[in-house]
């Protein structure tokens with residue numbers, strides 16, 4: 001099994017102003033927000049992994065780090081066994097070609113003055129995919145690949161429906177012949193039947209082309225439809241990770257169970273079902289960060305910070321809980 005991404009104890013913190021003065025002339029200590037704190041995740045070629053968690057849990061930050069858009073503050077983040085920081089210009093270009101990102105706001109990510117043809121030709125030229133004489137045929141093939149007619153090549157983004165513009169975004173991502181797609185809820189905000197068609201498309205593409213997929217979602221239904229594995233995030237950390245079907249059938253972490261109870265989409269129901277405050281990422285508590293909301297909390301949970309571990313070597317799942325469920 002060849003590992004594409006290896007993340008070990010990855011941290012990302014941001015400076016967010018200063019704390020109070022400790023004395024009349026004392027300096028105010030800088031305050032830092034921990035967006036990611038000890039993230040561990042390996043992604044192998046051909047994996048499909050859903051990142052799920054409430055708003056603010058760190059999903060987008062993790063993806064920005066995985067795409068090399070920001071460096072981690074600490075920890076190890078490798079792509080094909082190389083640290084990002086050590087990639088030379090050629091290595092970075094190879095990475096940018098191999099790992100394609102599909103923006104959540106597909107329309108906003110396109111130059112409104114370019115026709116679809118030119119939007120697709122850009123990556124073909126950037127990555128020298130084909131000679132200029134073959135570009136028109138490539139554009140037609142890409143449009144066909146995502147279920148659009150070649151005639152759409154003449155249109156501007158504003159002349160496309162929401163579903164069509166998402167398909168063009170997928171075609172643009174495929175133009176550089178990537179091995180990995182990273183997508184941020186690329187179906188949110190569409191009507192249900194268009195959503196279903198786009199999910200089918202992504203699933204078929206990944207299966208037929210052997211692509212690796214990393215998909216951010218708030219919707220466990222989408223996660224289970226699209227991804228074989230799921231990583232559940234809470235306050236900057238992965239608290240449970242494993243095969244989606246197993247995690248959903250038998251959650252080990254009380255937070256995953258709460259997500260399951262709020263199934264399929266948990267953002268609002270979760271706030272109602274989990275009592276207790278979410279700690280501030282600027283001032284994380286001692287012990288387990290879920291303790292303040294956990295229905296099964298015990299005294300030890302407020303003292304010891306559980307790390308993400310595999311309970312036996314044969315286990316397909318990891319969990320960060322001192323007292324996992326179903327044990």
Ligand SMILES: Nc1ncnc2c1ncn2[C@@H]1O[C@H](COP(=O)(O)OP(=O)(O)OP(=O)(O)O)[C@@H](O)[C@H]1O
Pocket residue numbers: 014015016033034035053054055056057058059060061062281
């Ligand atoms: N540039 C930044 N400066 C300061 N804080 C940041 C920055 N980027 C993210 N954060 C903070 O980091 C935490 C994680 O944010 P992130 O956007 O990664 O969460 P998310 O799970 O993707 O949320 P959503 O589902 O709403 O997109 C949040 O508390 C957020 O406010």
